[in-house]
Every structure is written in structure tokens, then in C-alpha cells.
Amino acid sequence: MTDNKTSGNRLGVKGWFAGGRWGMERYIYAIHRLTGLGLLLFLTIHIFESSMRIYGAPVWERTMAFLDHPLFAAGEFLIIIGFAFHAINGLRLVFLELGFGVGKAIEPVYPYRTSVQVQRPLAIAVMILSALLIAAGGIDLFFIRP
Amino acid sequence: MKRQDVQERIISVYIHRFDPTSDKKPRAVLYELAVEQGMTVLDGLHRIKETQDPTLAFRFSCRMGVCGSCAMLINGKPMLACNTQILDVTDKALTVAPLPNFRVVRDLVPDLAPLFKKHVQVNPYIVRTDGHEMESPSGEFIQTPEELIKYLQFTYCIKCGACVAACPTAATDENYLGPMALAQAYRYIVDSRDDGFHSRKSVVGADKAVFNCHYAGECSAVCPKGVDPARAIQFMKRELVRDYLLMRRHTAPLKARALNDKSKEKKTPLPVPPYTVDR
Numbered sequence: 001m002t003d004n005k006t007s008g009n010r011l012g013v014k015g016w017f018a019g020g021r022w023g024m025e026r027y028i029y030a031i032h033r034l035t036g037l038g039l040l041l042f043l044t045i046h047i048f049e050s051s052m053r054i055y056g057a058p059v060w061e062r063t064m065a066f067l068d069h070p071l072f073a074a075g076e077f078l079i080i081i082g083f084a085f086h087a088i089n090g091l092r093l094v095f096l097e098l099g100f101g102v103g104k105a106i107e108p109v110y111p112y113r114t115s116v117q118v119q120r121p122l123a124i125a126v127m128i129l130s131a132l133l134i135a136a137g138g139i140d141l142f143f144i145r146p
Numbered sequence: 147m148k149r150q151d152v153q154e155r156i157i158s159v160y161i162h163r164f165d166p167t168s169d170k171k172p173r174a175v176l177y178e179l180a181v182e183q184g185m186t187v188l189d190g191l192h193r194i195k196e197t198q199d200p201t202l203a204f205r206f207s208c209r210m211g212v213c214g215s216c217a218m219l220i221n222g223k224p225m226l227a228c229n230t231q232i233l234d235v236t237d238k239a240l241t242v243a244p245l246p247n248f249r250v251v252r253d254l255v256p257d258l259a260p261l262f263k264k265h266v267q268v269n270p271y272i273v274r275t276d277g278h279e280m281e282s283p284s285g286e287f288i289q290t291p292e293e294l295i296k297y298l299q300f301t302y303c304i305k306c307g308a309c310v311a312a313c314p315t316a317a318t319d320e321n322y323l324g325p326m327a328l329a330q331a332y333r334y335i336v337d338s339r340d341d342g343f344h345s346r347k348s349v350v351g352a353d354k355a356v357f358n359c360h361y362a363g364e365c366s367a368v369c370p371k372g373v374d375p376a377r378a379i380q381f382m383k384r385e386l387v388r389d390y391l392l393m394r395r396h397t398a399p400l401k402a403r404a405l406n407d408k409s410k411e412k413k414t415p416l417p418v419p420p421y422t423v424d425r
């Protein structure tokens with residue numbers, strides 16, 4: 001059957017956001033992946049920026065002056081958002097992946113109560129804790145540090 | 147039943163059509179359908195095929211949510227067409243498309259062959275070293291209710307593919323084993339009669355398998371039978387981690403008990419149910 005002429009119907013990255021029941025866990029999943037990629041990008045830029053040290057003090061000073069732009073402060077805030085969410089949701093995933101917080105196997109009786117509902121408080125806690133960390137990071141970055 | 151409940155209403159049905167001989171990609175075709183209370187999406191498709199377009203192709207068999215043939219994307223959500231009443235979904239416009247993340251053979255017919263190939267990879271049957279017991283068992287494999295409940299939920303899978311259609315990991319990775327196959331692997335691993343953990347470990351613990359799941363939970367949310375593949379996958383990860391840390395307790399698979407073996411019954415008599423009336 002697979003050798004016949006057929007239409008590919010794979011959703012691709014769009015499938016991170018659509019195609020199911022649109023539960024909050026799907027969006028947490030997508031944001032976790034995007035923040036992971038964002039942090040990886042930051043790490044690459046950070047290593048490049050730090051490597052400017054090897055060219056001596058004048059180059060380093062110029063690099064620091066270049067990075068002392070409000071645009072990079074906004075970028076730093078994005079890193080705080082990404083880090084806060086990715087770290088806390090990562091802990092949630094480790095917890096779930098060790099079989100905790102998903103409930104026990106039960107006989108499915110309609111209306112079905114799945115592990116998604118069982119772990120929902122954890123997902124909500126991730127959102128609240130992330131928001132608190134992001135707020136704290138934002139206050140530090142924009143109000144305390146300057 | 148109120149009179150208004152039995153009245154027909156006309157709704158617009160957009161069906162994604164694909165003819166492999168003429169189309170390069172699927173196209174949405176509009177049909178007008180008179181819908182009455184209780185009409186399922188599958189009934190609606192039959193009505194359209196009978197009265198408007200006999201070329202419409204869709205897969206179905208049992209019409210009662212058992213065979214898993216008629217899973218499709220109904221208003222953006224994977225559901226069984228036979229189990230979904232149109233008026234529960236919409237009273238205006240209905241969009242029916244083939245299950246995503248599978249190739250489309252024609253119209254609403256997805257190619258489920260990759261799903262079944264992945265299912266076969268996890269050895270979806272009881273694996274034991276004593277082959278003769280499997281071929282000609284010397285007695286019954288008697289399980290306790292606690293042993294049964296560990297895997298019962300995962301036996302209800304009808305292989306409809308709705309979980310794979312909803313899975314965001316499967317959306318970007320064609321080679322991902324998928325929630326159906328992984329849940330079925332766990333269903334057998336946790337069965338007290340089975341001794342196949344190590345033979346399945348190389349498949350479910352490999353790349354593109356359980357550790358590619360990051361708990362979007364969509365597979366469990368869309369499962370029409372309440373199988374909860376996401377739960378099975380997390381439990382499977384726990385088993386693999388325990389095994390890696392040498393913390394997994396290996397228990398010998400359940401032995402068959404001869405039908406004339408009375409020894410166990412003497413040791414553990416059946417509990418007497420409590421009296422329900424005053425004596």
C-alpha cells in the first residue's frame with residue numbers, strides 16, 4: 001500500500017500546535033521545544049561573545065559596549081523567560097517520566113479520566129512558578145540592576 | 147423527545163478529497179447535508195455517498211466503535227466517525243479530513259500500514275521462554291485482580307491511529323514509534339504472564355521511541371477507548387530507567403496451573419462475600 005501513489009499528510013511543526021484536543025499540555029510541549037532551541041541558540045552566541053576575550057582588552061571592551069544596548073537587555077529577558085520555563089517544566093517532565101503524577105492504570109469507564117487530568121495540577125504549577133520566576137527576573141533586570 | 151430535537155437541519159460539510167490519479171494534493175469539497183438528531187458523522191458520509199457523490203471513499207466496518215476503521219479528523223480533532231454525532235460537534239459547518247500524520251490513499255482513507263508495522267516491532271503478544279506452554283498450555287494462567295488491572299486499560303486499544311494523528315512528536319518525526327505501539331509494548335511488559343521485557347527493550351528504549359515523548363498528553367486526550375497511551379509510555383520509561391540502574395526487580399512469569407491442581411485453593415480459599423441482609 002505504501003508503494004502506491006498517496007498524498008503525504010504529515011503535519012510537521014504545525015502539528016506541535018494543532019491536530020488534537022488543544023490541551024494546555026500540547027502548548028507546554030511546544031513551548032518547551034521552542035525554549036530549548038532558543039537556549040541552544042543563546043548558548044552558541046554566548047560562547048562566541050565570551051571568546052572575544054582572546055583578542056585582548058580593547059576588543060572585549062568594544063564587544064561589551066556593543067552589547068550594552070536596550071535591544072540586548074530585551075534579549076536577556078527572553079533568555080530569562082526561556083530558562084525559567086524550560087527548567088521548571090523540565091523538572092515536571094522528569095517527575096512524570098519516572099511514572100509519578102500520572103496516576104495508576106485503571107479500567108477505562110466513560111467518561112474517561114486520563115493521566116492528562118491527573119497531572120494537570122502539575123502543569124498549572126509549572127505555569128505559576130514560571131510566571132513568578134520570570135517576574136522576579138524582569139524586576140531584577142529592568143528595575144534593580146540599572 | 148422535544149419536537150425541535152427531531153427536526154432536520156441543513157449543515158455545510160467540507161470533505162477533504164484526494165484522488166491519486168488526478169490530484170496532487172487534497173482539496174476541500176462542500177456538500178450540503180440534512181442532519182437529524184442522532185446522526186453520526188459516518189451516517190452523514192453514507193448519506194452523501196448515497197445521494198450526492200458515489201465516488202466518496204472512506205473506511206468503516208463495525209459502525210459501533212470497536213474496529214477502529216473510521217478514525218478521521220472531524221472539525222480538527224481525531225475521532226471515530228461512527229462514535230461521533232454530528233450535532234454534538236457542530237450545528238453549522240462540519241469539516242472532515244483524513245487522519246493527519248499518515249499518507250492518504252484516497253479521500254478519507256489513511257494508509258495505516260506504517261502503524262501496523264510499528265506495532266509488530268514491539269512483539270505485541272505474550273513472550274515466554276517455555277514455548278511449549280504457549281503452544282499447548284498445561285493449565286490456566288490465573289492472575290489476581292491486581293495483576294489484571296495493571297494492563298487491562300491498555301488492552302482496549304483498537305488500533306485506530308487517532309493517537310498518532312494527535313501526537314506532536316509523530317507530526318515531525320515519521321520514524322517515531324508512536325503512542326499506539328509503545329502503549330502496546332507496555333501492555334505486554336507489565337503482564338505477569340510475559341517474560342519479554344528484554345526482547346522489547348532494544349526497540350522501545352532505542353532512538354525514536356519512548357524517550358522522544360515529552361508528554362503533550364494528546365494521545366490520551368483523543369483516544370476513543372480511554373486507553374491512555376501517555377500513561378503507559380511514562381510507566382515504560384520508569385521501567386527502562388529502573389532497568390538501567392539495575393533496580394528493576396525481575397519476577398519469573400506466571401506459571402500455568404493445572405486445572406486439577408487443588409493445592410492453591412487449600413492455601414488461599416476464595417473470600418466469602420459479606421452478608422447483605424441481616425441474618
